[in-house]
Amino acid sequence: MIAGHDRKRVEIYGCPMTTSTEPLTSVQMARFVAHGYLRMDAVVPQAMNDRAIEVLDAGIPEVPYGTPLDQAFPEGSFARELVRLPVVAGALASLVGPGPTVDHHAVHIREAENGTAQPLHGDAIIDVRPDAFDVQLMYYPHEVTADMGGTLSVPGSHLRRTNESDTGRYQNLRGQTRLTCPAGTVVLLHHGLWHGGRRNDSSVRRYMFKIRFNPTVPQVRLWDTGDLADPAVAAELRTQFPWYEHATGRLEIHNRILLWRALTGDATFDIDHWTTRVANRPAVGSDA
Amino acid sequence: MSTRQQVLVLYLATSALDAEVVGWSRYDGTGLTRPATGDSDEPPYATGVAALEDGWRLFQASQLIPPQPGHEYDTSFLKHEFFFEKLTAV
Numbered sequence: 077m078i079a080g081h082d083r084k085r086v087e088i089y090g091c092p093m094t095t096s097t098e099p100l101t102s103v104q105m106a107r108f109v110a111h112g113y114l115r116m117d118a119v120v121p122q123a124m125n126d127r128a129i130e131v132l133d134a135g136i137p138e139v140p141y142g143t144p145l146d147q148a149f150p151e152g153s154f155a156r157e158l159v160r161l162p163v164v165a166g167a168l169a170s171l172v173g174p175g176p177t178v179d180h181h182a183v184h185i186r187e188a189e190n191g192t193a194q195p196l197h198g199d200a201i202i203d204v205r206p207d208a209f210d211v212q213l214m215y216y217p218h219e220v221t222a223d224m225g226g227t228l229s230v231p232g233s234h235l236r237r238t239n240e241s242d243t244g245r246y247q248n249l250r251g252q253t254r255l256t257c258p259a260g261t262v263v264l265l266h267h268g269l270w271h272g273g274r275r276n277d278s279s280v281r282r283y284m285f286k287i288r289f290n291p292t293v294p295q296v297r298l299w300d301t302g303d304l305a306d307p308a309v310a311a312e313l314r315t316q317f318p319w320y321e322h323a324t325g326r327l328e329i330h331n332r333i334l335l336w337r338a339l340t341g342d343a344t345f346d347i348d349h350w351t352t353r354v355a356n357r358p359a360v361g362s363d364a
Numbered sequence: 365m366s367t368r369q370q371v372l373v374l375y376l377a378t379s380a381l382d383a384e385v386v387g388w389s390r391y392d393g394t395g396l397t398r399p400a401t402g403d404s405d406e407p408p409y410a411t412g413v414a415a416l417e418d419g420w421r422l423f424q425a426s427q428l429i430p431p432q433p434g435h436e437y438d439t440s441f442l443k444h445e446f447f448f449e450k451l452t453a454v
Contacts, residue, residue: 193401228402237440247389274402
């Protein structure tokens with residue numbers, strides 16, 4: 077979760093939509109690489125939340141796949157205002173870089189006392205890019221309480237190679253997150269994260285607005301890297317989740333190391349020798 | 365009087381049946397309950413053996429399959445899946 081002291085306000089130039097942003101830190105990026113999401117509670121001003129339901133009920137015009145973000149939503153529109161909030165714009169710029177394109181967007185509504193839950197799934201199709209990822213923004217305009225069926229997500233599932241709802245057999249995993257949150261919360265998801273809309277047992281309609289972003293630049297050191305050497309980076313990348321099997325949990329660390337290498341451009345990065353050890357193949361006659 | 369099958373799927377931390385539960389699903393052929401995705405945060409049993417002790421009958425366990433060459437570091441589905449049943453009179 078982003079706290080106020082984690083933020084640093086800077087100006088990002090070189091993209092068509094120059095704006096004031098608050099970039100992520102290396103520790104926050106490492107947290108995203110480990111968890112597969114970044115949660116930002118109540119970052120959207122209440123005045124916007126108050127307008128949101130009417131806007132979402134009216135519908136947000138579709139945009140063609142791959143529309144540049146700065147052309148996707150008209151000036152003055154709610155969606156444009158949302159993505160230009162400094163904390164949102166900064167997180168997006170850190171994750172997918174300047175000038176991303178909008179893959180698609182959608183308003184998701186879970187009707188009151190709606191008796192079905194989505195199967196656990198990853199969006200789109202299996203997507204195993206080792207050095208690139210899409211980000212999905214989820215915005216919750218009102219408070220989500222426990223009985224409203226807030227989005228289920230599984231921390232640390234985003235690097236699993238599974239296809240869409242083939243994971244539907246899994247109903248519950250230890251350490252899963254059943255979202256409850258204050259109004260104005262934004263969650264940014266790695267495209268691979270297992271998630272699903274839960275059954276809404278309350279008497280209140282639940283709204284969520286989603287936008288998927290595609291990067292248009294290499295996702296290398298796009299954040300505030302001033303704390304890259306902070307030991308908290310490795311600590312974040314070592315995070316284990318209660319649903320991991322013992323052995324596979326170690327592979328998760330290995331695979332995060334590879335992703336961190338891609339994001340930092342540092343091919344030597346390692347944690348506790350996990351990746352170096354299994355790549356060590358001294359040649360005959362070498363001094364290694 | 366007839367019988368219906370209730371199914372419990374447990375995902376365990378290792379391939380051992382007495383390993384701790386990391387995931388679980390229920391399917392109820394009696395129609396008396398409506399299990400759903402994301403309906404509980406606490407597993408029904410601590411281990412697979414604890415389910416046996418409560419009367420669940422194991423009828424399928426996932427095989428131990430070596431990784432495909434070149435994919436040793438890939439992660440995908442949960443590996444240690446155990447299916448249990450109870451037959452209930454309705």
